[in-house]
Amino acid sequence: MGDDFVENKQVLFKGYISRAPIETDMELKIGNKIKLRAPTESGALLVKNLYVSCDPYMRARMRDFHGSYLPPFRPGSVIEGFGVSKVIDSDDQNFKPGDIVSGFTGWEEYTLIRSTESVRRVAADEDIPLSYHIGLLGMPGFTAYAGFFQVCSPKKDDYVFVSAASGAVGQLVGQLAKLHGCYVVGSAGSNHKVDLLKNKLGFDEAFNYKEEPDLDAALKRYFPHGIDVYFENVGGDMLDAVLLNMRLHGRIAVCGMVSQHGNSDPKGIRNLIHVIPKRIRMQGFLQSDFVHLFPRFVDEVTALYKQGKIIYVEDVNEGLETGPSAFVGLFSGKNVGKQVIRVA
Numbered sequence: 001m002g003d004d005f006v007e008n009k010q011v012l013f014k015g016y017i018s019r020a021p022i023e024t025d026m027e028l029k030i031g032n033k034i035k036l037r038a039p040t041e042s043g044a045l046l047v048k049n050l051y052v053s054c055d056p057y058m059r060a061r062m063r064d065f066h067g068s069y070l071p072p073f074r075p076g077s078v079i080e081g082f083g084v085s086k087v088i089d090s091d092d093q094n095f096k097p098g099d100i101v102s103g104f105t106g107w108e109e110y111t112l113i114r115s116t117e118s119v120r121r122v123a124a125d126e127d128i129p130l131s132y133h134i135g136l137l138g139m140p141g142f143t144a145y146a147g148f149f150q151v152c153s154p155k156k157d158d159y160v161f162v163s164a165a166s167g168a169v170g171q172l173v174g175q176l177a178k179l180h181g182c183y184v185v186g187s188a189g190s191n192h193k194v195d196l197l198k199n200k201l202g203f204d205e206a207f208n209y210k211e212e213p214d215l216d217a218a219l220k221r222y223f224p225h226g227i228d229v230y231f232e233n234v235g236g237d238m239l240d241a242v243l244l245n246m247r248l249h250g251r252i253a254v255c256g257m258v259s260q261h262g263n264s265d266p267k268g269i270r271n272l273i274h275v276i277p278k279r280i281r282m283q284g285f286l287q288s289d290f291v292h293l294f295p296r297f298v299d300e301v302t303a304l305y306k307q308g309k310i311i312y313v314e315d316v317n318e319g320l321e322t323g324p325s326a327f328v329g330l331f332s333g334k335n336v337g338k339q340v341i342r343v344a
Helices: 056-062 130-134 139-151 170-179 191-199 215-222 236-245 287-306 320-332
Strands: 005-007 010-013 026-029 033-035 045-053 080-090 100-106 110-113 119-121 159-162 183-188 205-208 227-232 246-254 281-284 314-318 338-342
Touching: 010 320, 026 320, 045 100, 045 130, 056 320, 080 110, 080 130, 100 110, 100 130, 130 139, 130 314, 130 338, 139 170, 139 227, 139 246, 139 287, 159 170, 170 183, 170 227, 183 191, 191 205, 205 215, 215 236, 227 236, 236 246, 314 320, 320 338
Parallel strands: 159 183, 159 227, 183 205, 227 246, 246 281, 314 338
Antiparallel strands: 005 033, 010 026, 045 080, 045 110, 045 338, 080 100, 100 119
16 A cells, blocks of 8 residues: 555645635646655655535635735645545554544645644544534634634623624524524525524524615614624624624624625725724634633534534535635635535
8 A cells, every 4th residue: 555656636726816716716736646655754644635624714825925823825736724534644653544633634635744733533423424523523613612602702691693604603603602592693695594594503583684785774673782792704894784783892703704805905894983982892813712622612512413402504515626616605605504525
């Protein structure tokens, strides 16, 4: 096995952009060969990738900006992201062939992972789909858990609003808020997603923001008493309308601003003055700020899922070649739920 060479299909990043991503910013490369062995004394893992994740944060790595929490992609190199993989060969005593791992990998069939501290072993559990380790039990799920409980400081009976509520993060935020005893409303970009939020995911109410000519009026309709907690995934006009509707001592957890990704003329916020009289706390965060809570998160959310108290919706595309279109679709709301690419 170890000295065999196999073809390694890859998705490459072509070059930096200052606009919304399009499919031709990425390129499928076929014919590259890789040896099925982790080099001796490298401390590396050779893995076969099973699933890779499409996430909005990856857009920020497509620009030549080094001040972010993750470095930019290198033009001509394989796109990186979270994945679930099977260990083929290991030069790290903490991992052995056959182990299933989750963490940073490449958008390719096989990856040599040299920084093994960026991956963790996944326990086999026939009740948990492997893809959930880059969704419900991965970075998006932990973002929802840490953002809601640590940043939003929720209380029972709080009025909670979640934007992009059917996405990888928002769908779990809403369900955790319901389990915490809150009143929860979500916004999404299609009537199908609104139906999903209300009838499958248990939100109290939901609305299609594309059918609302006046977002302020829509929020006043769904929150006549105002909003205590806003879980922010969108930015732009939605954030501006929310600021008008926050209650005294409201909390805004700024997780993402997908409407502003790649926007060459980002929208300013006109209603920011409302944070003063309402004493609103608005905080950006990264899930990595709370990494010490990750084991607790996995235990708690696994138990809730197995008890049927949480549902998780995925949008699975088949094959690496679908990766560019699936990624681009994130920014127009094409996906329903967590966007995943099944590699093998």
